[in-house]
Amino acid sequence: MTSPSTVVQETPYLVIDVRIAADRYRRLADSFGDTAIYYAVKANPEPSVIRTLVALGSSFDVASPAEIELCLASGAQPQNLSYGNTIKKSADIAFAYARGVRMFAFDSEAELTKLAEHAPGAQVFCRLLVETVNAQWPLGSKFGCSTEMAVELLTQARELGLDPIGVSFHVGSQQLDPAQWAPSVARAAGVFARLRDQGIELTLLNVGGGFPVGYAEPVTPIEDFAKAIQSSADEHFGARLPRIIVEPGRYVAAESGVLRTQVVLVSRKSHDDEKRWVYLDVGRFGGLAETEGEAIRYRISTAHDDAPAGPVILAGPTCDSVDILYQNTPYLLPLGLQPGDLVEIQGTGAYTATYSSAAFNGFPPLATICIGDS
Numbered sequence: 001m002t003s004p005s006t007v008v009q010e011t012p013y014l015v016i017d018v019r020i021a022a023d024r025y026r027r028l029a030d031s032f033g034d035t036a037i038y039y040a041v042k043a044n045p046e047p048s049v050i051r052t053l054v055a056l057g058s059s060f061d062v063a064s065p066a067e068i069e070l071c072l073a074s075g076a077q078p079q080n081l082s083y084g085n086t087i088k089k090s091a092d093i094a095f096a097y098a099r100g101v102r103m104f105a106f107d108s109e110a111e112l113t114k115l116a117e118h119a120p121g122a123q124v125f126c127r128l129l130v131e132t133v134n135a136q137w138p139l140g141s142k143f144g145c146s147t148e149m150a151v152e153l154l155t156q157a158r159e160l161g162l163d164p165i166g167v168s169f170h171v172g173s174q175q176l177d178p179a180q181w182a183p184s185v186a187r188a189a190g191v192f193a194r195l196r197d198q199g200i201e202l203t204l205l206n207v208g209g210g211f212p213v214g215y216a217e218p219v220t221p222i223e224d225f226a227k228a229i230q231s232s233a234d235e236h237f238g239a240r241l242p243r244i245i246v247e248p249g250r251y252v253a254a255e256s257g258v259l260r261t262q263v264v265l266v267s268r269k270s271h272d273d274e275k276r277w278v279y280l281d282v283g284r285f286g287g288l289a290e291t292e293g294e295a296i297r298y299r300i301s302t303a304h305d306d307a308p309a310g311p312v313i314l315a316g317p318t319c320d321s322v323d324i325l326y327q328n329t330p331y332l333l334p335l336g337l338q339p340g341d342l343v344e345i346q347g348t349g350a351y352t353a354t355y356s357s358a359a360f361n362g363f364p365p366l367a368t369i370c371i372g373d374s
């Protein structure tokens, strides 16, 4: 880690150590063996992160023309891109196809029709709607369709001249429980069996992302997730094991980032207020969107962490009352904390900088500095 004095930049800013993202990628690749890795670009689209992952052999899960351009400009090959967003404009599908992308997700008949028209002959996979219990950032009910519908649509894909290759699902982001993949793998195996009955041999099982990061508390090691997924695939597919791919975002990017911010104000609402309010120069609108519902609880450190500490409510600098980071989650910060003191928010490499608003209340978007880029 660089020391604060080696970077000259006004707070708030995010420091991304590309070497850490590379290290997490390698650990994931080692754990998953032959499984291909499609890094979910939305987690952190810094060009130096993408370039580093290209060099390590990563493929990419992309969701828009800009993410496609970014990956191609960073040296990725179009055949290593998967357009995983199930909600695409026709023009964006045509754009991707013209750039050589041939792998697309869908979860509805209307999307399949668009793909048939604008990406003729492309490989398509159907996203299944699955449970997202035990995920700290659940993806809920927005994506995927029922097993029944997936069977129909994959059959229809063939009739439309597309190449139906398999199914995908996502068990929710920051998914803490390795056992959560098994029910979805079982469901996917059911779709494979039904398609085989119709003479269509699916070959791809995309088990999505979701792999967790130890923010404030440690999490189950990635190796255990790899083992759980592999053994459920063995159980449900037997000798007919499909090609498995994973789409990590958070796991690769989160720990590479430290957000440097400073204290703007420390105050109490009354003389006998037990908790101090600590207002930082970054908040919900400055990139910390995942503190919504206090879902993601970052580790926070200061230069005085050995000093006596007391309970605080942490909030951002804007004039919106939702701009509170943690009110219910207990956080302790040094009693001597003053305006101007530097505060570091750890594990902020994923889902932060791109979430920051353009200019709410006149605050600029979160700046990113990359270090360790070779």
Ligand SMILES: *Cc1c(COP(=O)(O)O)cnc(C)c1O
Residues within 6 Å of the ligand: 040, 042, 043, 061, 084, 085, 170, 172, 173, 174, 208, 209, 210, 211, 247, 248, 249, 250, 251
């Ligand atoms: C966001 C996303 C991912 C990455 O999820 P993480 O929880 O960050 O690993 C993977 N696949 C798809 C389709 C996504 O939209």
